[in-house]
Amino acid sequence: MPKRVGILTGGGDAPGLNAVIRAAALTATRVYGWEMMGVLEGFDGLYHGLPLIPLTEQNVRELLARGGTVLGAANRGSPFAHPVPLPDGTIRYDDVSHVAISRMKDMGLDALIVAGGDGTMAIAQKLVEMGARIVGVPKTIDNDLSLTDVTFGFETAINTATEALDRLQTTAESHHRVMVLEVMGRDAGWIALHAGVAGAADAILIPEIPFDIQIVCQKIQQIQLSGRHHSLIVVAEGAAPMGGKQSYTRRETGVRLGGMGHLVGELLAECAAAEVRVTVLGHVQRGGQPTPYDRWLATRFGSAVVHLVAQEKWGQMIALQGTRMVDVPMKAAMRLKRVDPAGETVRMARDLGIVFG
Amino acid sequence: MPKRVGILTGGGDAPGLNAVIRAAALTATRVYGWEMMGVLEGFDGLYHGLPLIPLTEQNVRELLARGGTVLGAANRGSPFAHPVPLPDGTIRYDDVSHVAISRMKDMGLDALIVAGGDGTMAIAQKLVEMGARIVGVPKTIDNDLSLTDVTFGFETAINTATEALDRLQTTAESHHRVMVLEVMGRDAGWIALHAGVAGAADAILIPEIPFDIQIVCQKIQQIQLSGRHHSLIVVAEGAAPMGGKQSYTRRETGVRLGGMGHLVGELLAECAAAEVRVTVLGHVQRGGQPTPYDRWLATRFGSAVVHLVAQEKWGQMIALQGTRMVDVPMKAAMRLKRVDPAGETVRMARDLGIVFG
Amino acid sequence: MPKRVGILTGGGDAPGLNAVIRAAALTATRVYGWEMMGVLEGFDGLYHGLPLIPLTEQNVRELLARGGTVLGAANRGSPFAHPVPLPDGTIRYDDVSHVAISRMKDMGLDALIVAGGDGTMAIAQKLVEMGARIVGVPKTIDNDLSLTDVTFGFETAINTATEALDRLQTTAESHHRVMVLEVMGRDAGWIALHAGVAGAADAILIPEIPFDIQIVCQKIQQIQLSGRHHSLIVVAEGAAPMGGKQSYTRRETGVRLGGMGHLVGELLAECAAAEVRVTVLGHVQRGGQPTPYDRWLATRFGSAVVHLVAQEKWGQMIALQGTRMVDVPMKAAMRLKRVDPAGETVRMARDLGIVFG
């Protein structure tokens, strides 16, 4: 009797998700003869019993280089806190996890592959504890999951951010400007660190190292004294000044008006008496075709996770360590991996002359 | 006796300026045997008598694909309104145009090539009327100068904006979002129009067509009804709502907090009840290596303008009309070229289903 | 009664063909309320009565940025010389043009849009003379059709070729080598000329200017004397030496072993006593996503040609002249447009120091 395995993508999208789906489908079909079915809209789609999408060889043929996820991704849907709007306009959050699990049975899914970040892994882990047969694929564009050296999508984001720095460099130079680039990274500064080093930034501000704007100003002034009249500052969206004043982002509601990049820009305009321009890359970093490396890595993850299913390693997540695919407990993987302020790469960046505020 | 010709770049930079400088230097040196000298920092550098840079074949060798301008560009320096800080903190604006002209003589410059936009051309034209021997190269990343079909840098900017749209498309689709992209174009919507068509935008808001946000909202809702749950909106920075409320950009001082893109984002979040994300590309559009087409066009301009010098066509500017290099009076060229709301390309875009508000 | 219009693509593919199909379908559907139907495999598909593909708004949604042609392209199928294999192994060529025309009627096609090069236009023109209702869209990656300033796909090819030159430049420099790049262009040297100028080539060999290898050698030696130890040579596949010896490409059958690029490489290795490396880009130039400009131009062509159908301008082809869409007789357009050896752009390239052999 053919095995039937589902796959869903949860949380924000990352370039490479479709390559995971394709590789999982090809491997499951060709190697094990299983049926691979796509679950739409993350755990929400499971709960609501949305129709499954058959992921045949034919159906996944054009997915390798395609950005986003064809399965869609519900950003906040957790079966442990399912939002139910009440008549009085408030929202109640119900635990519908048992429904999600019984849906898997109803749909004939013998197992489920879940590609997601820490939030999605936390949900999956709890479902596994309730008896669900789930394995995981790490997904975070910020590269902030533990136990895997790197995640797909991270490199694509770095390429987009570095290309922006390359472009800002030339116009900064022509006009003697300070250019501030805000990149993604709410809790971890990996994108800022890697793009900043690859794009020759002068300062890199990350959540892990609270910054003193005076140090950035001194760096800018010292650069000017050396005869160079422009500089590049990379700011992770989650960076924060020492001891202090949080971004005024949170004061705004709805559409974000100004994030940490704008705050840093204003502070520098004051203290460095320089012309400052700010660019906020935003969702551009999340989108587009995955780079060849991200296609390669996502393909490895997608293919390897199918073997975890075959080995019934429920609760395990596939990971890259060195050059090898390994599997690790979801529980351990979902811990936040942050840049070590005293680690080798930050020290290296400092050695090159980059300040972290 | 060897002729000695200067070249300066004025106003904002545009990818291709260095290719102009290189082609002018090679042509002047190789064809006419002249000396080509670079004037630093635009008209300011002329006035202040900054040392000239000899643009020998050796010196310009690596300039073809380099973004920005190696000569630097003073953004606001006009010899007809030169800022002089006074002891009481105020600024006086002096007419120092006669100094600029006599500097040309002092420096032994027989003629001057000026690459710039409408502001720079206006200055050059006035200097020509005072007897200066100047010819022009059109430079505007916005493509808003009259009498030339296209200017270099424009295509590079469109590529950057279209690539951003391509990236936003995939993440918008995965998350059912409305993505707003603010692009350059204060007075003319060429970049928004071209990138919007090339990047499959659903709405394009440009300065030439005051928009009604309700029409954009209806478009978004109609798209949702058709089963597509995401949409892309391109907004030129100079777009403005009908009859009205200007952007709140101008209320801010110093670093721009939110431009027209953010305003449109907020309005859409309200009226379309959709999740909206806004990206402001900013100076990223100005920078970076010119595309091959922009290198080709800039090289043609730079080479052709040297022949204008040889023909002593003072007050003329080089231009592209069809496939040919022609020369046109600076005076006529500096008129703003705007998108025709009733023209062929806007009609075409509407035919494809794009709304302009 | 709804009008029903077919569209087919003939000859080699070019980036932008799918954008033409999409724009034609959207315009026909939205503006005129017609049905647009795709004819598979060029005129062959018409003759064989292959099933038509309905090009609804939904079906063309993802075509804008997609390379190739979803309708397929038969390279050599002409209804005026249809190959019929005979029992003795030889092939007879029949005129089946009347069948092709009657198929149009059978399929209910009121008119046909044909996107193709000179060969395809010649066929279309003859069919029009027999009474068929056909309009044309110019398609040649080589940009060698008359009466249109430029065709889509050309810029994408130039970008690929120029990027290759950029890459070869750095490795040539590190190793003191002469790099030869063979690009497309059997009858016309437009790609070689534009990419060569944009990529800082030292010599450009094109079909329009028979080359003397000694002149290229002298150029290389002169460059070495100037202290630069590398050079870049661009060769159109159809370039040919003066007075003679044709490439040995034609001596080979089946897979091409060595084209003009290899011959030039061998000749230079001898006469310049330099280390030479040859790259043949081949079909890489034809493929991939169209650049934003090619998407824009193809969209204009695809939309404008639908209005030609509405105006019943049979035998006319859409074209770009300056910034405007115009229509021209197919008959006149299919004349080969070649680089003028005495024209402005070749002269400009020579002024920059580029030799043409």
Next chain:
Amino acid sequence: MPKRVGILTGGGDAPGLNAVIRAAALTATRVYGWEMMGVLEGFDGLYHGLPLIPLTEQNVRELLARGGTVLGAANRGSPFAHPVPLPDGTIRYDDVSHVAISRMKDMGLDALIVAGGDGTMAIAQKLVEMGARIVGVPKTIDNDLSLTDVTFGFETAINTATEALDRLQTTAESHHRVMVLEVMGRDAGWIALHAGVAGAADAILIPEIPFDIQIVCQKIQQIQLSGRHHSLIVVAEGAAPMGGKQSYTRRETGVRLGGMGHLVGELLAECAAAEVRVTVLGHVQRGGQPTPYDRWLATRFGSAVVHLVAQEKWGQMIALQGTRMVDVPMKAAMRLKRVDPAGETVRMARDLGIVFG
């Protein structure tokens, strides 16, 4: 007394070499206060006592994203077999290693950093055994050095190869063709393997797995039966058929006429009765700006190797293992790292349906 350290690059160039030079110079200068000097043209430059290039902060400022190596690279110069042309036209190879070592002393170089591949490391190792103070940076675009997970330049090459596959895909599809792409990899198939997986190849032929062309033909025919009429074959230049017939490359002298890609193309044209086109990427893969990842990795190598000098770890080479910089003996590192035919990644590729002949 300031320490004075030299750096040289040997063998073929790789994108990232200049980033190594920059990072080493910045770290040596800023952290240790040493003088960093560039040795031109590899070991040849050392032997000939070419003038050293001071690598000050100012001088290395624009090197991060620049392809090639500004120090130049002598391809075959070994101080243990220095070519001396004799009067009778033959060449004698002298051991001049003692001269190279004494030159280091003469030039005041306290230590030498050598970036190179297996050949360069072998030379460096022997010099170390003679008492020279040398540390190494691994450099191979083919990623075929042992003990380091990856080398810079590898990813840039994969990106170029994968982009070519992406482009070939669309034109192959439109014309129902078999496309063969020859990529670098004389002894190891890493580039072919990674690009083939990332670019959705149907067959990957590598040196490590002698191929049976019949298996590739069967794969092509099976694809055709499935309704897809095009396929992509990636061939490493060093791939070889089982038991047999070597490429006819070696029969040619001077400029390579046809490599393994052309042979495979011819064999497939026969056995698969398909239209085949061959592209040989050649040196395009070596050139151009390094990707952001390669800049990052090269920067880590360049910075970390300076600490090896400080620790006087002569004979050691810097390497990446997992996410960490480690140092390994040059002797052990210069062993060829080949694709394991029975390893995880080849198995994965087979699971996806890719054949290796």
